[in-house]
Every structure is written in structure tokens, then in C-alpha cells.
Amino acid sequence: MKKCFIIVIILLATITFANAQKYVFLFIGDGMGQTDVDLYEAYLAEKEGKSGFTQSTINKLPLLSMCSTVCKNRRITDSGAAGSAIACGQKFNVGEISYLEDGDQPKSIAKVAKEKGMKVGIISTAPMNHATPAAFYANQPTRKNYYQIGLQLPESNFDFFGGGGLLKQTGNKKDEKDLMTIYQESGYLTFTSLKGIASLKNHDTKVIFTNETLDRDASMPYAIDREGTPGNSLAEIVETAIIHLDSPKGFFMMVEGGKIDYAAHDNDAGTIIGEMEDFDNAIEVAYNFYLQHKDETMIIITADHETGGVSLGIADNGYESDYGVLSKQKMSMSKFATILKKQTKNEENVSMKDYNDLASRYFMGIDMEFSSDEEEMLNEAYAAINAKSNRAKDDAKSKYNGINPMAYTYCQIMNRRASVGFSTTAHTCAKVPVYGVGTTTPILDNTEIFGVIKSFLEK
């Protein structure tokens, strides 16, 4: 009888323990295909003077599946439909934010966690009301409803929002109430310093962290462009979020590396590597947390879709590759394009030599002796940037996808020397990797992530 009583006590204790703290980290690399992880690992190897790949933290997670990202009405998805599929466990149309065409508004896994009494954090290097983070707290028929998405942020009552700023902060016509004011009135404390959050006496307060430096589109600067600017890395934000969110019932945290996608749209391999490093360092923070809380922690890392059709190896280089070349790149191509525009604004007849000098000074960091192929590329870009007729201008715009032709071409030269190829400046339907720890269930479709996390929360 006594023995039986002890067993019951032990069983009860186990059940109580099983229902205790749960920690979930969901990392989403926006636009991160398998080859972006490969590119980053090849770069790490090159930095150590090795051939092959050096294991990233991402690849330390034992589970790896390849997952389909197709959405309801298209094979090639966008962040709205894909983020919503991950958040809510069902398929959506392009552009929808956790909102179905019949008006149904499914509950995201973040809201499920919140209802269970867990604390919730939503973190992104992109703006807070951008598609992927929005899918976890808002329900809107279109991702373009930035202000309406922003209005739904405090309704979620989530505990930590952090990273980028806000798009359309005062509405489309700039005549609406400032979203930040609304957040403050709803009880959120707003910060541009992580120290301020870490040193809070009461971590039950709801907080919003906005990085000190933001780009004009309200996103955090690219990692490659952050040096010398005030602000933080994604890893530092995750570290502070852990301090703030730790609670008796645990937490759910969605962390988006939002600008891998931006860099891939620009076909800018050097900047992709910087974004991957920033993302991987943030994952390392979560991985170290997992090592200390093994039985209670789940980490899932995936992407909403692949961007750019990134390939490692290009025909022009035969079988040669040198991804270390990309470490010489001095800034993102988009920042360089802004500098080029500024520097050549009031100049007439900017010569090719002028452009080369600017590229050498601000961007390339490599030997400026160009091969005949590279010279040809530059001559075409030079003709495009000096296009006079409307037709020639239109041709240049479509050929270079609206990107400054000279900046794009210098970047292409960097990619070529490294042996990185891109097949598009848009998204692809290539399957994306899902890495995991805390689960052994293979994930073959993005809608399955919801169920895997939900069953972990119910364990």
C-alpha cells in the first residue's frame, strides 16, 4: 500500500513537471533556401582556410526535413501566405495574413501559446508589421494593410516585440494616430535600448524594442552595414528576450531573419552571408539555452520560401569556387547603390573610371583588374545607366530589375569571382529545410509545423 502511494506521488510529480515550463523557439529565415545555409557554411570553411563546409549552429540541430512552401493559389508563395501557413497550420492565398477568403481568422500558434499562459515574443529584423511577424499576431486580408496590422499588435497582448520599426506608422495618408502612441497607451513600454529591458524590475510588463538605427524602410540595417551604427544584433535581441520572457509557464518566441530575403532579391551574396551569420548567431543563443533546458525546449528553424534560386557553382568558373572573396565586400549592394546615386547626382558624364574608383573605394575590396567578360558586363551596365530614350530606360529597368545597373554589376562580379549564381530576383518554389530539436517528427509541408509545436505544448 505504502509503495503504491509513493508511485502515485511520483506519477503526479512527473505529470506536474511535464506540464510545467515549455520553451519554444521558432526561427524563420525569410527567403532562406538550403543553398543559403550551404553558402554560409562554405564561407565559414574558407575563413578557416579549409575546403568543404564548416558546421553552422543551424546544422547542429539533429532533425532535418525538406518542406514544401506552396500556397493555396500559387506554387511560388510569398511571406504573407507562407508565414500564415507556418503560424496557423493551414494554407492561405498569396498576400493573406492569417485570414481566409471566407473571412475566417484562424488562431496562430503564438496565440495558442499565450492562451496556455506562456509568454510570447515576436522578433524580426524586418519591420514589426511586415508579413512574417504579422502572421503571428494579426489577421488581415492583405499584407499591405500595414496600419491595420499595426493596430492589431497590442490586441495580441504579447509580451515582447522587437527588432525593426513600423511601416505606415501614421497610416497611408499620415493622418492617423501614431501606432507607437497607441502601444504606449495600451500599456506597452517602448525601448531603443536592450539594457533598459534587461534591467526592468518587473518582467511582467509588455515591451516593444526598436533598434536604434533603422533603414528608410523601417527594417534593421543589414549586418554587413551595421558597423559604426548604434544598435544591436539579432543575437543580442534574443538574449534580452529570453531574460524578459522567462516565466513559470515558459515562452514561445518567433525570431525572423527578415532580410536574407531582401539581400537575395538583390542577388547580393556577400550580404546574404552577413544575414546568415546574424541569424546563426541568434540561433546559437537559443541552442545554448536548449543545452541547459534540454527536456523542456524545442527549437524549429525553417524558411517561409527560397529567394533568388541561389546556386553554389557557376558555369563560367568551371569547378572553381572561392567564397572567401565575399568577405572582402565592404557593404551591401543596396547601400552602395545609394552612395553611387548620391555621388553621381550632379555630375555630368560620369566616366567608367569614376565608377570603378567609387566601387573600389566603397564596395569591392578585391582586385579591380577586370577580365574581358567582366568588362563586357560593366560596359552593358554603363550603357544602361546612361540610357536616354524611354525605351532604352525601360529595357534597363527590366534587365536590372529596377536596381542601379552599375551597383548590380559590381555585385555580380563579386558573386562570379566567388562562384555564386542566381536564377531570379524573385522567390522560387524550391523546398526549404526544417531543422529541429525537441521533436523527431519529419516536417514535409509548412502547415505541419503548427501541429508539431502544438503537440509539444500539450505534452
Ligand SMILES: [Zn+2]
Ligand atoms: Zn521576398
